[in-house]
Amino acid sequence: MSKKRIGIVLSAVPGYSETFFKNKIKGLQDNGFEVLLFVDQNQTKSTNLPCEVIIAPDFNVNLILKIIIIFKTFLKAIFISTKQSCLLYKLDKEDGISLKQRIKQLLLNQFLLSKKLDWLHFGFGMLAVNRENVAQAIGAKMAVSFRGFDLYLSPLKHKECYNLLFIKKVYYHVLSNQMKKILIERGVSEPMIIVIPPAVDVTYFQPNKLQLSNQQVEMVTIARLHWIKGLEYTLESLALLKKEGLDFKYTIIGDGEEFERLIFATHQLDIKEQVIFKGRITQAEVRKELQKANIYIQYSIQEGFCNATIEAQAMGLFCIVSDADGLSENVIDAKTGWVVPKRKPKLLAEKIKEVINLSEEKQQEMRIATINRIKKNFHIIQQQEDFVKFYL
Amino acid sequence: MKNKIKIAVYSGSIPSTTFIERLILGLSNKGYQIYLFGYCKKKVKYNGSVKSIAYRNTKFYKSLHLLKYNLLLLLFKYKAKQKLDRILKSKSQNALIDKMKCYPVLWHKPNIFHVQWAKNIEYWSWVQEFDMKLVLSLRGAHINYSPIADPILAKMYHKCFPNVDRFHAVSKAIAKEATKYGAPPEKIEIVYSGLNLKSFKRIPEVKDLKFNIVSIGRSHWKKGYNYALDACSILKKRNIPFSYTIVGAEGYLELIYQIQDLGLQEDVVLLGSLPLDAIKKTLKSSSILLLPSVEEGVANVVLEAMASETLVLTTNCGGMEEVVQHEVNGFVCPIRDSNAIAEQIIKIIGLNDENKQQIVNQAKKTIENQHTESQMVSGMLDLYINVLKENNYE
Secondary structure, eight states: OOOEEEEEEOSSOOOTTHHHHHHHHHHHHHTTEEEEEEEEGGGOOOOOSSSEEEEEOOOOSOHHHHHHHHHHHHHHHHHTSHHHHHHHHHHHHHTTOOHHHHHHHHHHTHHHHSSOOSEEEESSGGGGTTOTTHHHHTTOEEEEEOOSHHHHTHHHHSTTTTTTGGGSOOEEEESSHHHHHHHHHTTOOGGGEEEOOOOBOTTTSOOOOOOOOSSOEEEEEEOOSSGGGOHHHHHHHHHHHHHTTOOEEEEEEBOOTTHHHHHHHHHHTTOTTTEEEEESOOHHHHHHHHHHOSEEEEOOSSOSOOHHHHHHHHTTOEEEEEOSTTHHHHSOBTTTBEEEOTTOHHHHHHHHHHHHTOOHHHHHHHHHHHHHHHHHHSBHHHHHHHHHHHHO | OTTTOEEEEEOEEESOOHHHHHHHHHHHHTTOEEEEEEEESSOOOOOTTEEEEEEOSSHHHHHHHHHHHHHHHHHHOHHHHHHHHHHHHHTTOOSHHHHHHHHHHHHHOOSEEEESSGGGTTTTGGGGGGTOEEEEEEOHHHHHTHHHHOHHHHHHHHHHGGGOSEEEESSHHHHHHHHTTTOOGGGEEEOOOOBOGGGSOOOOOOOOSSEEEEEESOSOGGGOHHHHHHHHHHHHHTTOOEEEEEETOTTOHHHHHHHHHTTOTTTEEEEOOOOHHHHHHHHHTOSEEEEOOSOOSSOHHHHHHHHTTOEEEEEOOTTGGGTOOBTTTBEEEOTTOHHHHHHHHHHHHTSOHHHHHHHHHHHHHHHHHHOBHHHHHHHHHHHHHHHHHHTTOO
16 A cells, blocks of 8 residues: 655744654654655745755746746746636636636646645645635645644735635634634534644653742743733733832744844833843753743634753753633643733733742642643654644 | 024935824924935925935936936036945945945035934935034944944944034933943933824714723834733733723734733723824723823823823833823833733723823923923024034025
8 A cells, every 4th residue: 555645835944842842753753654844945044954845946036037937937837737727717717717817826836746645634724715625626635733822823914815715625724623613603513623732752852850939930931922822911910010119031043023122121121130041042042041930821813833942841840821721731731830910911920920829739730730641742742643643 | 594504304215104104294384404314214294494416216316216316416527426335445444335325415514414213314414524413322122232233333332422513312211221332311302292282173972881901103112012912912801891992003913812812802902003183083992092002102102192191101111201201191010010000991980080181281281381382493493503513504
């Protein structure tokens, strides 16, 4: 029996969490699947992956080059993927897509039509937009992963962007039950949705031996500097704690467009001395920072699930998170951490105080419960098995 | 003296922001020769006293612009050109684009070169080598937070500020902030923004059962709209009927998400930018203007609201308390405090018409006493003349 072929579509070759992605590919390969990765050329950083990588032609070039690329792609559509191209054109037409858009989609998606696949899996919801018929055109099953931003925010920016997608026969992978609920509300049938939360390499993120004490409290957040991460609210709660005399240090790991907004907040809230912006660091450095910290905070406004919170729990940190979307499934309130209503800095400050004042017995009990739950429910092997079941 | 003084108001683009354009108009009406340098965003018809030396933002027009002034300097000011070329080279600022920007300034050689945005100050410091006086406006983000986030910028300010001939501060608060970067206090003059009060004629109020709150300003985090929306959520939970319109924030994803997340779709509207006349009408039909900002110099929209006899609720950011006194001519609440905004709105709703009228009357007086266009223009002229007098300009 020949191997099942899975084509994964991403906007770029993963860079930051490349190890994680390599493991995922390897897990599928070990289970008898062949994996191909389709990416857009202009965002590609490296192709050092254990699978074939197919890069989309770059149409954002000067006019002459653009004409040449369009001509070459057109020839491919006519002479190489003739059948698939005709079918894609026909299916798009049946969906009422305009002639101009049909031709555009035919050219832009040509690189996806070149391979014979059993599954075409789009890594983010928005990657499947304007590609709703590609899988059918190549005779593959279609899967789409929703990660958070693409489900909660993209439809606000691009109104009705998933209307066509949601009426197609598509298998969905989401990170939380909350996301599953939203898809059902939007008309997707329940059996087509599978929840596979992110996973952590528990052999890498091993528990540390830290304990909360009355000395300086070290808190940490891993997040890109973006408003969805609720960092401004977090800083406001820390300012309240400083006023009450708490001695703490807070490290933010990650970079992003809102550095100016956040550093100004630390200045205005008079916590500049207590807050450290680490920027983007390597995974080994992340682990080191987590080892030093006592409390992990993820007070997001919007969050699909959050890998970093799982990593922090795997290391036995006390996690305080907001109730944004998947976070309240990530952390079980009062059992493996604490869930605080979002946009309420006063409540977050109260919760941090409460956690600092936990008895040693309670601290130990929580840590054991947290670490065990992560090992049991968020192990990378478990995730690989879930994905294998998804594709079978 | 006035016929001989040449003043360059430099913001980089023509036309500039509303308040800078107001200053240009006011100065030119006084008969002074005003020079504008920069790229032409839109054609503007100024009066005869304004000389616009603008270039269109295409390679062709920029080349033409450079060629013209290169030739003029070569033929008539050769030595000065050589000197400028040497300076630009020493500052690694000698690309064609830099020459295209700097040559026209050297050719026209205004007496005052007034830079509107602090980040540009190092770039234009060379004008002092040619007996032009360098004036810098201290405005908003350039002083209040950019140097906090960018240590290199802060270092540049420390290097350049002591050499600036005069500073124009839009508020006392921003003047104080600039001294942290080496601006000598004795060189700073406070000149508040001003309005032409005649253009704020009374428009009949549109009565509405709901309490209409409006905010006006570009979609930017410093405007603090997220706190305003959190305050709206508190009002809604307390069953207080209201509507909230943010003019200028259309398409701002953070706010769109927050509105949906807090279930405020029926209560909050985000609009695109509006022309000044429409803004005046919006202000008049609103119960209050809310300024939830975390940072401002002095927000012009607050001055406009006060001139329009619309109640104002502002945070105490930047220089706002130099204009608005709590419960005297408006209302003030702390920054980053949605509870305080909500509480204050509830108090305002509870005021009787007489109280409200007293406050708007007082607000109008504040504008008449402190923020008229003529005050702003004469303040700026005094500033320019003082600099020139100090330097024995005849």
